[in-house]
Amino acid sequence: MDKIKTNILTILLWCLLGQAGLSQQAGLVYQGIEENRTVNNEKNCIEITTRVQGLELDDNHLIRLKDMTITDDSGNTLAHLEETYYLPIYHYSNNSQKVLRLEAPSRKARQISVKGTIEYFTISEDLHSKRNFTDIQQQYHKNLLAGNDATMVLIDLEGLSRLKKEDEAGYSKKVRQLHKNAGVGTTLEHAKRYLDNALADYGLWHGEATKQLHLYREDPNNNILDVKVYKNNESQSGGASFGSNTFSYSLKEGLTPEMELQFIVKNDSAIKKIPFTLTVNLP
Amino acid sequence: MKSFIRSKILVVFFVLLCTKVFSQDFNLFLQHIEEVRLDGTTQRSTSDSISKITFTTMVNGIKLDWDHLIKVKDVEVVDGQGNPLRMVKDMFYKNEYSDSKKIDFPVEAPTRQTTRINTFKGRLLYFTPTEENKGKVIIRDFLGNKKNLFKDIDQEIELTLVKDHELIDIQKEFQKQVDEEVEKRKKEVGEISKDEQREIEYTRRLFDEMLGLTDNGWAYTLTFRSNKKINEAYFSFEIFNAEGRPISTGYSSVGDLYQYHLTDAPAEGCYIQVIREVDAAVQELKFEFNDVVLP
Numbered sequence: 001m002d003k004i005k006t007n008i009l010t011i012l013l014w015c016l017l018g019q020a021g022l023s024q025q026a027g028l029v030y031q032g033i034e035e036n037r038t039v040n041n042e043k044n045c046i047e048i049t050t051r052v053q054g055l056e057l058d059d060n061h062l063i064r065l066k067d068m069t070i071t072d073d074s075g076n077t078l079a080h081l082e083e084t085y086y087l088p089i090y091h092y093s094n095n096s097q098k099v100l101r102l103e104a105p106s107r108k109a110r111q112i113s114v115k116g117t118i119e120y121f122t123i124s125e126d127l128h129s130k131r132n133f134t135d136i137q138q139q140y141h142k143n144l145l146a147g148n149d150a151t152m153v154l155i156d157l158e159g160l161s162r163l164k165k166e167d168e169a170g171y172s173k174k175v176r177q178l179h180k181n182a183g184v185g186t187t188l189e190h191a192k193r194y195l196d197n198a199l200a201d202y203g204l205w206h207g208e209a210t211k212q213l214h215l216y217r218e219d220p221n222n223n224i225l226d227v228k229v230y231k232n233n234e235s236q237s238g239g240a241s242f243g244s245n246t247f248s249y250s251l252k253e254g255l256t257p258e259m260e261l262q263f264i265v266k267n268d269s270a271i272k273k274i275p276f277t278l279t280v281n282l283p
Numbered sequence: 284m285k286s287f288i289r290s291k292i293l294v295v296f297f298v299l300l301c302t303k304v305f306s307q308d309f310n311l312f313l314q315h316i317e318e319v320r321l322d323g324t325t326q327r328s329t330s331d332s333i334s335k336i337t338f339t340t341m342v343n344g345i346k347l348d349w350d351h352l353i354k355v356k357d358v359e360v361v362d363g364q365g366n367p368l369r370m371v372k373d374m375f376y377k378n379e380y381s382d383s384k385k386i387d388f389p390v391e392a393p394t395r396q397t398t399r400i401n402t403f404k405g406r407l408l409y410f411t412p413t414e415e416n417k418g419k420v421i422i423r424d425f426l427g428n429k430k431n432l433f434k435d436i437d438q439e440i441e442l443t444l445v446k447d448h449e450l451i452d453i454q455k456e457f458q459k460q461v462d463e464e465v466e467k468r469k470k471e472v473g474e475i476s477k478d479e480q481r482e483i484e485y486t487r488r489l490f491d492e493m494l495g496l497t498d499n500g501w502a503y504t505l506t507f508r509s510n511k512k513i514n515e516a517y518f519s520f521e522i523f524n525a526e527g528r529p530i531s532t533g534y535s536s537v538g539d540l541y542q543y544h545l546t547d548a549p550a551e552g553c554y555i556q557v558i559r560e561v562d563a564a565v566q567e568l569k570f571e572f573n574d575v576v577l578p
Binding site for chain 2: 030031032033034035036037038039040044047049099107108109110281282283
């Protein structure tokens with residue numbers, strides 16, 4: 001019996017050790033470094049190739065690097081250079097490889113230390129980072145992103161345009177409502193100016209009204225990452241344009257009730273912050 | 284290579300300059316330094332990639348064109364700590380005669396803490412082939428010549444023109460050799476595999492096509508037999524028409540046979556021009572840079 005007990009304990013111990021070994025801790029691991037030093041007008045730079053490990057990455061699980069400080073072993077801070085467009089590190093993506101482009105340290109430096117945070121962003125309706133709206137024509141004139149620290153108000157330009165022509169007082173009342181209830185405009189004056197301009201532009205536009213969505217947009221913290229319209233899971237995007245407070249979205253087909261308006265929006269509950277420290281020996 | 288051009292080396296560089304005079308004409312300017320230091324695996328390197336430093340120099344003060352060419356003979360680089368740095372002759376490195384003023388010297392990178400290069404010196408080869416120094420050889424009236432075309436030029440070289448009817452004999456001889464090899468192989472393995480058969484057929488066809496015995500797409504050809512590998516023995520080997528226009532576009536070779544592809548039919552007055560690196564056509568140019576500051 002004692003022998004059986006010992007065997008069972010040994011097996012249990014192995015299982016626990018095995019699990020501990022298999023579970024990768026989430027973090028940033030070093031893969032390689034390239035340093036370019038030159039006497040011409042280009043900046044001397046280093047590119048540290050790293051990989052994020054221990055995190056599930058796909059279309060709904062994205063990462064970016066943030067709040068990085070890089071110092072060499074003499075205490076000098078190294079500046080970030082622009083990120084490569086094909087391997088973004090400061091914008092969310094599901095690519096686990098991250099290449100940090102930094103100014104090169106002096107020849108005396110032997111080591112650099114990189115400290116920062118991996119932001120792990122989960123896109124889900126439960127976490128309010130994916131907001132879906134069907135029956136889009138019923139969504140006019142309310143803030144669709146209330147609770148997401150952003151304002152996105154779908155404006156019925158066709159209806160407002162008609163109202164302005166037929167009932168000036170009714171239009172002014174509607175503007176006040178849009179400002180007060182939906183958050184259009186930082187002030188009432190701003191709301192009036194914004195809507196007057198939008199309607200003036202709309203008057204000059206000769207496209208099909210049902211193929212264009214006009215949204216009033218306020219996003220001081222850049223929380224809105226993506227806006228899409230789907231019909232049967234197929235994107236209806238015919239192009240989009242941004243103004244300071246405007247987001248216009250063209251549709252391939254005229255708006256129908258089964259179309260779905262989707263926002264991908266950052267928020268604290270959908271972001272897990274994982275600090276990392278990386279020490280790199282210079283080549 | 285015994286006579287040196289008197290040369291003056293100007294080292295133009297942003298921190299410390301050093302000049303050594305060798306001649307009044309030749310100058311080698313150190314124009315650029317670029318260092319790439321690597322470790323691990325990156326987008327452009329693997330774990331076995333070598334860190335290197337490339338010195339880009341510019342030749343000035345001497346004529347450079349297709350009759351005045353230059354390449355590197357040897358280089359010696361010693362870093363500030365006294366360590367020699369060897370040249371990195373990887374797949375990107377080419378040292379061929381060229382008329383370009385720009386010459387790159389890629390060497391392995393010194394240690395990170397090394398801030399200077401003590402010495403960077405070497406020799407360039409300046410190649411000026413002419414008929415007088417025998418670097419340029421013109422062979423005229425060769426179409427009817429059955430003898431060694433280099434007979435009066437260089438005893439070590441044997442180059443003969445092969446006539447079309449001789450090619451047929453050569454072709455027969457080659458096919459016979461292949462037949463013998465096939466028989467030998469059959470005795471060894473019993474039956475020759477399909478793959479091997481395909482390879483044998485391919486070899487036969489390749490030989491036929493190279494020698495123009497089948498329609499190989501070349502309207503005009505001339506075939507030579509050479510005891511030296513043409514691409515190694517000569518800097519260039521071209522055929523010109525009577526008006527001095529090159530008519531050869533390249534060659535196919537098998538064994539010691541070289542078949543030149545021509546744009547025009549070889550006619551009376553056409554000639555062969557061979558450019559070859561002989562001692563009398565090559566001069567050494569020394570250069571030296573000292574105390575070069577690294578970026």
